[in-house]
Structures are given as C-alpha cells and as structure tokens.
Amino acid sequence: MVDRLSRAFYRRDARIVARQLLGQRLVRLIEGRRVSGVIVEVEAYLGIPDRAAHTYQGRRTARNASMWKDGGHAYVYFTYGMHHCMNVVAGEENQPVAVLLRALQPVEGLDIMRRNRQSKTTSSRPLRDTDLCSGPAKLCQALRIDRLLDGEDLVLVPALWIERTRRRSHPTALIATGPRIGIANAESWTEKPLRYYLKNNPHVSRPR
C-alpha cells in the first residue's frame, strides 16, 4: 500500500522533482493516525547560483545544513519568529538544492489538521478546508512539522514521508508556473518561473 518515494526520485534536478511532486501525497503520522494531503504547490530553490536560496553563494550554516544532504532529506526552517516551512532536499549530497512545499489539498486527518491550526489562531470561526494547508507555514502547523524533523530522511523515517499517488507526473497543461512568492531583491532570480502549482486548485496559497 505504502509506496514511499525512493532516493532516486529525489536525486534529480530540483525543477524536475518540483514538477513531479505535484499530485503526490505528503503523509505525517500523528499519534498513530495518518494526516495527509496532496501536494498542489511547490517552489524550486537552485542552490549556489540562486540569489533567493538560503544556500546562495555556497552559504553553509547551522540552520541550512540539511540542504546540503543527499536528496530525500527534509529541510525545515524557522522564520519570522513564529513559522516553520518544509523543503524536500533534491539532487545529490553537497548539491544544496531543495523544493519548498507551499500547499496541500487535505485528504486524511482533517480533524487533526483543524485542531492543530485552530489552536494557534485567535479567531474562533471554524477554518475552511482551503485554510488548512494553503501556505508553507500553514501546512507545517497542520501536520505538526517543526525543527525536530529538520534533517530527517524522508526515505526512512517512520513518521513523515511522501507517497506516490500517480505513476506519471501531471501533464504540463495542468501545471501553472510563476515567480516564487515572497522573493525580493534577488535580481534576475526574483522573476524566474520556479513556482509550480496545479491550475484551478482551490488549495494553492495564492490563486492566479
């Protein structure tokens, strides 16, 4: 049943991995239950030459150390003093490229997701399904992904992985591309179309 993506899947160009992650399923085990969603939006970060990447110019620090690991590891970072974001490391070891997971379409464990998200929101209004995982920090909240999972191997760890739900990647006609979100002053890298998302999917963070 569990068709976990293999090392070989991740050990490729980050742009290829990004496109092929669309439609696959991110699964998190929480208290013995599966909490999961289909990946509907991602962004590729191309490493040393990429002005917008944490590893631009070969920067290697305590925070971004996982990005230098072999493809298939998780790179989870903390930002804005309150949010976590999850990347999937692509390429080979010492090739610091990754794919940021920006949005999921919730599939399993919506009640747990809602609880995880609601408790961190002051609002008492019930959250709509499209508010559960429609952003990189939202999906980390919903699936309880934090720095404890940074550097973990998605090919091996028991509580977090990505499952293959489709043999072939989505047809190009169903994938939209555009500039990455939240990137400023990255010169030519600001506008490169490294954001990929499923057209007309209501769960993406910022619909076209």
Place this chain on the structure above:
DNA sequence: ATGACGATTTACT
C-alpha cells in the same frame, strides 16, 4: 554583544 532581517500569517482599516 548587537542589530537587521526574514522562502509568512493574520487581523484590521
């Protein structure tokens, strides 16, 4: 030791 800055989200005008 210090200061500036986020690969964001939420609430409010």
Place this chain on the structure above:
DNA sequence: GTAAATCGTCATA
C-alpha cells in the same frame, strides 16, 4: 490594501 506579530539566525564588531 497595510501593518503587526515575534525571535532564531547571521553578519559585523
């Protein structure tokens, strides 16, 4: 649309 929240991280000293 604009702004506040909130603090780990990193570059500079």
